[in-house]
Amino acid sequence: MTWDLMVALLAATIQTGTPILYATLGEIITERSGILNLGVEGIMIVGALAAFLVSWWTGSALAGFLAGGLCGALLAAVHGLVCLVFQGNQVVSGLALTILGTGLANYLGTPFVSKAAAGFDAWSVPLLAQIPLVGSVLFHHDSLVYFSYLLTAVLWLCLRYTRWGLGLCAVGEHPEAALAAGLRIYGYRWAGILVGGCLAGWGGAYLSLAYTHSWTNGLTAGRGWIAVALVIFAFWQPWRALLGAYLFGGVMAFQFRLQAMGTHIPSSLLLMLPYLLTIAVLVFSSWKGRGDEAPSALGINIEPAD
């Protein structure tokens, strides 16, 4: 493999990993508040469609991106309504949300299949892009990639050092204690759900605005589920999500490259790769006992007091 090809592959790794990174960061925030949202896949695809449609109507990719986040948060609010207000089972509600979200996106998006919209184009960071290898791999992308670097750092700092972040984790670990300490536990959980939904929506928006620049039904192809698995791999830590997302980005980029080059391996077998890797990653994390690091109150509703 030549040097140029290698650099191109690494750069593609970052780009392919970015939507998964957004969604994983979002699910980390949601799960830290003690809410399990299995609707990420559905939220992502609705975000992707909303971003695409708004960008198509207004001609502004930025407006599209914002709309993707907004619609992601709106759909996540349905999960909040079912789980926080109506005390529904979080696993089932999340699954239903995925079914609803994929249905909605494919239903409303069908008339727009293979239309193109304004998207984000690559933009080199001055100076930083001049660094050999690192520059061309990390700093020769669209602005949403840079935003995802920033977001990872901000969320990491936020969870670790701010009052809000510590409160969020407390609510996810021990809601009763958090309540006794005077925290508004429902407020934190709502915030966790909405921020998570917005980020998942942005992950979808990245797919339609920066990755494909067009709409196809079933655009997310299981990336939302990969994000849910990566949260466990990431130990519920934002910076480790970066690692996991780029691992998947690498495998997916490699697989597309192989397909484009025309190998003898049947495409159905190649397409299995990311899903096989998800299982491997999950088995690895569980084997290391990472599952124990989950927020203690994850998936458990707070019963209303009499």
Add this chain to the structure above:
Amino acid sequence: MVRLSIHKRQAPLGWGACFVFLGAVAVSLVLSGILLRIQGKPAVAGIWLLIRSAYFSVYAVEDCLIKAVPIFLCSLGVAFAFRLQVWNIGAEGQYALGAVGASWAALTFPDLPGYILLPLMLLSASVAGGLWSFIPAFLRNKLRANEIIITLMLNYIGIFFLEYLVYGPWKDPTSFGFPMTKNFSAPAVVGTIGQTRLSWGLVVCILAGIASWIFFRFTRLGFELKASGDNPRAAQYARLPYTRLVAIVMVLSGMLAGWAGLLEASANLNRLQPSIMAGYGYTAIVVAWLASLNPLLIGLASFLLAGLRVGLEILQLDLQVPAAFGSILEGLILLTVLAGGFFTRYRLELRRRP
């Protein structure tokens, strides 16, 4: 000032639960009517057409029953696992593997007589489906790996495996390039009952439903399952073999989904082709939860949700509604019923503050 307070119900709601359920379904139908309107289709007439063309003729009801067979079997399996609070989302993949297993037997031994070939297909479908669901059970028991994600990933892998087979080694050379296997030989086809279009699969469903009702009600293992599901910690104190139960339940679950795959390939399509993956495995989850995991109610709910698919086909033809409308309906119904469950467990009180 009016104040709203929430109280836990002491006694179960009984018949009131039916009204909550119907109310939830009504809400989701209204919402989906609005969605029809958004795409410029008639809302009320559309929903009415959906319901009428699903349940209001003998031909439609036959269609419903045909589609209800795979949904019912998958759902019964899923309900076994959910009972134990094991989240088997993998019925779709187990169904695919069951179809692959059955097709393997049917294509390898086409000349065997039916009374040997069909049991052989049943065996290979059970092994393939059961193995596919044993993987997540094993990983959960040994490593505490999250079964939700593993079963889901196995769905994708199973479907790609099926596609690999029908696009590659199993493709019928005379199919003009279409991805499908050769037609099954006559002994490998599950026949129809009398003059109807219904296959003997329906009888399999009824037997499986009765068997699982008896299983939960009268057998020791069934009791252990229910007890462990209701309260895992208490079950561990009572020294119930929890990990073994998980494995048993998952394998049973996968076998039932595998049978669904077998029946769909053999009785309905008479071959293996990608269109066999119609999302029955996901509908099965919706059904299981709507029926609160009760085998008899699962029968009713499978029939009703199969009806939505039948009605949707007419909606697609007459009003050009995209097929994804079906997922919207299923998702909405599940969400509203889930939310409606609140009113069966809690009661609200409005009190005027002095």
